[in-house]
Amino acid sequence: AVGSASKVAVLLERFPDLKPEQIVVRTSGSEFEGQLRAALAAIGSEGFHVNLDAVLGEYFRPGWNCMAPGGRHIVFGAASMTPQQDSLGLLGWIKLGWQWIRRPFVDPLNLPGENKSLMGFNLIHCFNDAEELGRLLDALVSFGLPAPRVGHVFAFDQAVEALRLFRSGQ
Helix, strand or coil: CECCCHHHHHHHHHCCCCCHHHCCECCCHHHHHHHHHHHHHHCCCCCEEEEEECCCHHHHHHHHHCEEEEEEEEECCCHHHCCCCCCCHHHHHHHHHHHHHCCCCCCHHHHHHHCCEEEECCHHHHHHCHHHHHHHHHHHHHCCCCCCCCCCCCCHHHHHHHHHHHHHCC
């Protein structure tokens, strides 16, 4: 799933085996599960085996609901909880508090019956074990993946502008 229709062409160019119907352009949390199920139907699948989630918020539950038995939902960010402006102000803090109270929960007692896993990942923890990080990097390089696409380049003194663009999802 992507947050902008402009990213669809980039994905199709980079991964020509993808079908356009399996790429979801997120609209709203209330429509997201239907969008995911349509993408799964396009490839003849009943559920995701791996879901990499950097957003959370209203998009978590639909992704969780579309997991296949034995699927793994991996959280590595929470963009929905990240303020989009430079200064929060009182209303911004109230909104953030409301999002915190309403954040998604998974009951661990339900996990065996659903046969799903929920896990978190933060790359920063790998820096405490340089040897393991080296092994992981070697394994990644061995895949022979193409270099990441660089959409924009900023000078160091433009870090604030770079962060604003990054937060915009463009």
